[in-house]
Amino acid sequence: MFVEISSTIIMAGVAGYSYLKTNGPTTNDGEKIQRIFSNSGWTINEKGKTKKVCIHRKRKIEGGTEYVLQLPLGMSSKDIIEKKHVLEDGLNIRSKYIDFDPRELLKIKWDRTALKQIRDIVKNKKIARKEIALDFDGMLRIRVYNQPLANQxxxxxxxxxxxxxxxxxxxxxxxxxxxxxxxxxxxxxxxxxxxxxxxxxxxxxxxxxxxxxxxxxxxxxxxxxxxxxxxxxxxxxxxxxxxxxxxxxxxxxxxxxxxxxxxxxxxxxxxxxxxxxxxxxxxxxxxxxxxxxxxxxxxxxxxxxxxxxxxxxxxxxxxxxxxxxxxxxxxxxxxxxxxxxxxxxxxxxxxxxxxxxxxxxxxxxxxxxxxxxxxxxxxxxxxxxxxxxxxxxxxxxIRIKPRKDEAYAEYSHQEKTSRKHSLKFEKV
Ligand SMILES: Nc1ncnc2c1ncn2[C@@H]1O[C@H](COP(=O)(O)OP(=O)(O)OP(=O)(O)O)[C@@H](O)[C@H]1O
Ligand SMILES: [Mg+2]
Incomplete structure (x- = not known):
């Protein structure tokens, strides 16, 4: 019975995810980057046609993904690098849909803590803020990191x-x-x-x-x-x-x-x-x-x-x-x-x-x-x-400095006052 319920939930999760993928907002960072470029007016007009940026390559890097973009002629990489925050904000905009990987559902242990585990998946996804690094070496490299750099x-x-x-x-x-x-x-x-x-x-x-x-x-x-x-x-x-x-x-x-x-x-x-x-x-x-x-x-x-x-x-x-x-x-x-x-x-x-x-x-x-x-x-x-x-x-x-006058005076005063207790003679 329990197995049936869990498999139904997983299937529902996967079906929901595919629905959102086709009808919901853009969840893929590559698509989002292209949308941010056109929404921010980072396009070039050539012979009456709007030239958009195209993603040339995409590869997994440690902690994230790198997108390599070819900029149309006439577009300044410096302007884009200076507006890095626009890209970063765009990639971090939270939709009313929850953006998570359905594979995470498969890791859930279907016991009494299942609800809490689902809540944690959603919460972690919401808390994580992506950070990006931009670089231009003939191509614009946008590295999107899933977790921010360590705070300390x-x-x-x-x-x-x-x-x-x-x-x-x-x-x-x-x-x-x-x-x-x-x-x-x-x-x-x-x-x-x-x-x-x-x-x-x-x-x-x-x-x-x-x-x-x-x-x-x-x-x-x-x-x-x-x-x-x-x-x-x-x-x-x-x-x-x-x-x-x-x-x-x-x-x-x-x-x-x-x-x-x-x-x-x-x-x-x-x-x-x-x-x-x-x-x-x-x-x-x-x-x-x-x-x-x-x-x-x-x-x-x-x-x-x-x-x-x-x-x-x-x-x-x-x-x-x-x-x-x-x-x-x-x-x-x-x-x-x-x-x-x-x-x-x-x-x-x-x-x-x-x-x-x-x-x-x-x-x-x-x-x-x-x-x-x-x-x-x-x-x-x-x-x-x-x-x-x-x-x-x-x-x-640290070098040991010669004792200053006042420090010496204080020291010799202590020495004098303590000296009276240093030796006692008793009559035998
Ligand atoms: N690299 C670091 N990692 C984590 N915390 C740091 C780091 N550097 C500084 N801090 C924290 O920030 C505090 C302030 O740092 P610091 O005195 O160096 O600032 P400041 O820029 O010199 O400020 P002010 O201009 O007022 O002199 C430190 O006491 C420390 O708690
Ligand atoms: Mg200082």
Whole structure:
């Protein structure tokens, strides 16, 4: 009896599904993509005929499906990539019909929990939000993923490379992406407050210390009164630590002098850069909340000079700011730092100021979610290194400083007061 009821339900499910497939809304992502293109007016008129996009190929990829589209002549892939959200929303529109795979019904165990299992299938289907990645290499590749990227990727020491100057930036669907400072040099980091800029800077400082403890040097400029970089102040790799915007100019002048000394060092041996000369030292100038010095023309001139000339000398600036306006990221700094990392931003204009294209405004509001742009843009989830992990990783590199006067006074006072209990003589 029970078997009969269950098989009737399955058959009804399959029949219902085929009815919806023919008469209901589009459930196939390929068809949906084509409909979104024509509904959004992404078509071209040629000799009085409307030319539509056609799906050239479709293949299964890990976690989803890739659609390869041939764009008609005259259609801009850049415009479509910038309107990625239109495609993503279209693919995620929930119909009043339930869009599920009837094969899932076959997995149901027909016991007392059957109803709950059906409910879960429907609920999971409703909760899952598809994400897409777009790429153009002569063909437009639309990768539709059934599940979103992980909301958090916890730090693992395995993310570190054994050699060189690459730091992990974040994971995308294909795996980890690294920023190689010896190839790409400097980096601009931007994003709305609270979405992971400082966390990222802390992570790269710790990673560089762990990987290259003997060859890395830092100048850390923390214009949030030291709240972020104070923990690194006493590392033996930290040459300068500054929190006062008024003193940044002096600090950058000193960095410039070090950089000129490095130039003299390799030029005298007939080399044109540190890599050729086999010099291992690299100097990172990391600025958190750079907007505070953006209006200081002298600071910006110095920073631009360091970004421009630093490549040969192994001096690499990393400049971070909350509000990426043309004021907070001066054009000369941008011109000399082509690689960018942007966390979520509040507008397409802000995104264009960082990435030279829209996109960061459409990132989900997830801390650590960012777009990394070197030549192409990659959406990544940056690794999360907790405050405890940072402390633990850098602790072996903290230098013991001579005791300060007051600390010593306090110590000697304690010593004196405790001394009266240290030895007792009794008359025998
Ligand atoms: N990669 C990440 N994965 C998960 N959570 C993260 C990640 N990065 C940051 N967070 C969370 O977001 C919080 C804010 O991060 P962070 O301080 O780096 O933001 P911010 O962009 O520097 O903000 P502000 O501009 O205010 O300084 C962190 O305390 C942490 O809880
Ligand atoms: Mg911060």
């Amino acid at each position: 990727i916890d730090w693992k020491d395995d993310f570190l490379k054994k050699k060189g100057w690459s730091v992990p930036v974040g994971c995308n669907r294909e795996g980890m992406i690294w920023h190689d400072f010896d190839k790409l040099y400097s980096l601009i980091v931007a994003g709305t407050p609270g979405y992971g800029k400082s966390q990222f800077l802390n992570m790269i400082i710790s990673a560089l210390v762990m990987m290259q403890p003997d060859d890395v040097t830092f100048t850390l400029i923390d214009l949030k009164e030291g709240a972020e970089f104070k923990k690194f102040e006493n590392l033996k790799q930290v040459k300068r630590f500054e929190t006062d915007p008024k003193k940044v100019k002096e600090v950058l002048e000193e960095v410039e002098k070090d950089m000129s000394a490095m130039y003299r060092r390799f030029i005298k041996d007939g080399y044109s850069n540190v890599k050729e000369a086999g010099i291992k030292d690299r100097h990172f100038i990391i600025i958190d909340e750079g907007a505070d010095i953006a209006e200081d023309a002298e600071c910006i001139k110095l920073l631009t000079g360091i970004a421009r000339k630093g490549r040969a000398a192994g001096f690499y600036p990393v400049y971070s700011t909350q509000y990426p306006t043309s004021r907070s990221i001066p054009i000369d700094v941008k011109r000399n730092i082509p690689t960018r990392l942007s966390f979520v931003l509040d507008s397409g204009t802000a995104s264009s100021n960082v990435l030279d294209q829209a996109g960061a405004e459409d990132l989900p509001m997830i801390p650590g979610r960012a777009i990394y742009k070197n030549v192409r843009c990659h959406t990544v989830q940056t690794p999360y290194m907790s405050a405890g992990q940072v402390k633990q990783r850098v602790k072996p590199h």
